[in-house]
Structures are given as C-alpha cells and as structure tokens.
Amino acid sequence: MLCQVCGKKEATVHLTQMLNDEVRKMHLCEQCAEAGGIDVNVPASMTNFLLGLGAPKKTKAESVNRACPQCGMHFSDFKKLSRLGCQDCYAAFAEELEPLLNGMQKGARHVGKKPEHYAGAVNVPPSMASLKKVLDEAVASENYEEAARIRDQIHEAETRATGILASAKRSGEAGSAPAAAENTNGSNKERR
Amino acid sequence: MNPNFGMKAVDELVKQPGSWLKVGENTGIIVSSRVRLARNVCGRRFPAWASEEDAVRLLHDLNPILGRLQACRDPIVLEISSLNRMEKEILIERHLMSRDMAEKGKGSAVVLKRDESIAIMVNEEDHIRMQAMSPGLNLRNLWKQIDAVDSEIESNVEYAFSPQMGYLTACPSNVGTGIRASVMLHLPGLVLMNEINSIIKAVSKMGLAVRGLWGEGTDAAGNMFQLSNQTTLGETEEVIVERLEKIVLEIDEHEKNGRNRLLEQKGNYIRDHFGRAVGILTHAHMLNSKETLEMLSALRLGLDLGIISGWKRAMIDELFLLTQPGHLQKLEGRVIGAEKRDLARARLVRQRLLDWK
16 A cells, blocks of 8 residues: 555555544555654554644744734734734734634635735735644545645745744745735836 | 815815715615725735834825726815814714724825715725715625725735735734625614613624724714624625625614504603603703714604604704714804803704704
8 A cells, every 4th residue: 555645655654533433544654654753653643643743843932922024013012002014914923813813703714805916926824723624624534635735834834934033044035935025116006 | 285175175075964874865774884895005014003104105106096096086085184173073973984093194094985975094094994885775785886996996006915814904803805894773762672782782693793873982872873794704795795784684673673662562651752852952052962862863763653743854864963073063163162062052953953844
C-alpha cells in the first residue's frame, strides 16, 4: 500500500480514528509520518498528524503584543480603540481576532459581493480555526490529498505569523508578506 | 471649498421633508428603510489610525470620484470642518450622517444626493460609508441602489478586500459584506400593551439589533425603534436583507394585533391618552424634546386608529423632525438655549397643528 500523503513510498504507519461513529484509517510512509511529528509508539489523531502537533510545539508569540507590520498598530491599540489600523491588521492579528470574529459573526468566510475588478492585491489568509475545520472535514471524508494541501496552508499561515514579528530580519521573503508596498501607491487607481 | 456652501446647502435641505419621512409614503407602522455599506480604500490606514494629512489626502482623491457619481447626479458635498454645530445637528436629525461624524475634523465629508435618498460619508469609522434610504419597507430596492453606487465607486477605487474575509472594515463587526440594513418602526401598540420588551428580546436572539430613533445609544423616543442586522460575515447581502424584512413584517403583524387589543381592552384609557396628547400639543407653551415626541407618537397612533381626525400622518411626521434641536434652531434662525427652545418648540407645534386643522 502506498502512502496517502506522498503517494510514492510504501505506507508503514497506519492511523485509525473514530469520527461520527465511523472508523477512519490513514496510511503513511515513515518519512511523511515523521514529518507530521508522529512517534509510532504514541497514539496520535490524524488531525494532529496533519497539523504536525505530534512534533515538539513551537514557542508561540501569542503572549507578545504583536504589531501590524504595515501600519504599526499594536494589538493593545486595537483593544483601546476597538478599531483596526489598516487592512493588513486582519492578517497581523488573525489569531487574536479569531475568537472575536467567531463570537460576533455568523460565519468565517465571506460569501457576499466581490469587487468586479478584484485583483487579489490584499492577501488576508483564512483564519486558523477555519483551516483546521476544513482539515477535519477533509480527514473525515478521507480526502487526504486535500488534507495535506490544507496542512501546508496552515504551516504557511504559521510561518507568516512568525514572519511578521521577525519581518525586519526576513525582508528578503517579500513573497510571503501581504503586498503592501505596491498597494500604497496603487490604491485609488484610475481605471477609466 | 467655499465655507458658505455648506450652510446654503443645509438651508435647502431643511425646506424638504427628510428622506425617511417623505410625505404620505410610509405605512404608519413601518416608517422607513435604510441600507448602508462600509468600504475602505486599499493600502491606506483606516480613519481611526490615520493622520489628518492622510484623511485630507483621501478626501482629495475621492472627491472627484464621488462628485461625479451617476447615481447621485450633481451631489452636494459638505466638509464637516466647514459646518457649524447647528448644521451638523440637522444632518444627524435627518439621518444623513452619524453623531460620531460630527466630531470629525479635516478630511471628513458627506456627499449627498439632492433628494437625500443617497448619502456617502468619507472618513467616518471607515473610509467610505454609503447609504440609501427611503420611506416604508423597501430593503431589497435599497440594496440594489446602494450596490450600484458601490460598483460605480469600485470602478475607480481599489477596495480593501480579501476573498476569505470580504470587505475589510475598521471594526471586525462590519467585516465581510459591510452591510447594515435597518428599518424604523413606530410601535406604540406594543409599548402600551407592555409587550415591547419580549419582542425586543426575541428579535435580539434572532441576531438583530434594536436601537432608538437616532441610532446607537439613543432610547426609543416617541416609540420609534430601529431594527438592524448585527452580523455581516458568512451570509450574502440578500440573505441578510431578506431575514430582516421577514422579521419586520412579523413585528408589523404583532403591532397591528397590539393596537387592536389596545382598543378592545383599554379603550377608555387610550381615548383619554389621545385626548391629552392633543390638548398638550395644541395648548402647551413649553415643550421639551422628549415630551413632544411622546405626544406626537400618541397623536400619530390616534390618527392611524381613526380616533383622532383633522390631521394627516405626514404632518405629524414632519413635526417629529422639525421639533428636533437642530431643525428648531434653524427655523428660529439662531442658536438658542434649552428654555427658549422649549418655548419655540411649543409655539411651532401649536401653530402648525392649529393651521393644519
């Protein structure tokens, strides 16, 4: 049997999980299992595997009073003003805003009107909770390719979150930061 | 901008009935509808975190775009810093801008269609807040109208938008669609039958907010209540608007039932209540704002129930607006203190009601 993540190597690690009274199985090669932080001697859930939660936990920056790299607003400023500083604050404070949004909004994803000329210039990643939910759903439906894709998105989001704090040092990684520099000049374009 | 321009424009506004109270067009219980959208321009700081220079620059950039909107045809542009206190009050009383807007300085402006059916605030809580307003229950049409205005602006402006979170707003409570649909209701039947609190509770559970006549933080003076959606993310604008409409129609039914039961169960009490209201409004020499709204509400209900005659509802609605401090002082032609206002208010109401009779 081939690994359900890489689809190349032989699966030697077999995970089993109960979801809605159904038994779900997942078959992985050793490398993919290790990459997901699975210790074969310790029982682990598939979701945890996909999130790499079996691996030693990274020290989180959540206790830090994060600042938005674009406008300089700190999360403590938002708490005082109850208003965000700029569009990029949504990405910068994604983790902090998530419980707030869950409490005040009906859904986590916009389904309404979109700008006709939307060019995707503003890059706000999906929230961690919504990604984890989609991941759970993908696991539940045994869609492991999709699950692996979402896992990568979650890792990317985590990198971005830390990247914001260390942005000064990592200025070379322009691609992963929201396209802010272009926006400053390119806002209010005359398109006619 | 010519500083006198604002004053002249506000003078013109006062001569016409407010858009939300257009003569004879509302149904009595459902007074008016409004749909507003919150939008921000991509790559710029939101107003609360922007400098005055940022705000002035944004207004400078948006001015030509908003000034030539097809949907507003030859709009009135009013810079907040060029308006005096009285003029700001008038705009607030006419629901053309928020109370928060009145505190803003340079870079903030209101763009109005001349019939007041469309109003766009620049640099309030968000860069752009646009609203469409009309009498009666008209939410679906208003959504279409403001959607068109939004699309027209969008053809010239790149909005702060993300596929996941939708339109990005200064407050996360508006993120997504940025829509706030609201309906103004006159509910004296439910108030007099002591049923209003249970209705408000039920409505709050359905995700709607209930506010007073002049919005957030105001009480329901004159038994006027504003109902609006609270959530903006995760549903389409149509779903949000339709849910509000459905609940409004249910409340409309409750109010009708309440009024019928009021007549059946408290007939003597209610006739006395109406009679006293007419007596006070046509004979008092000092009327404060609160008492005036209460008495006008009673008169309005009396007319709707056919117990009082001789006036039209539209006249009473006009008095709701004209007896507010800003409008009253404008009619008096000067800024006056509270006591003089009460005298002027009573005089105005007396004259109008006797002239119209």
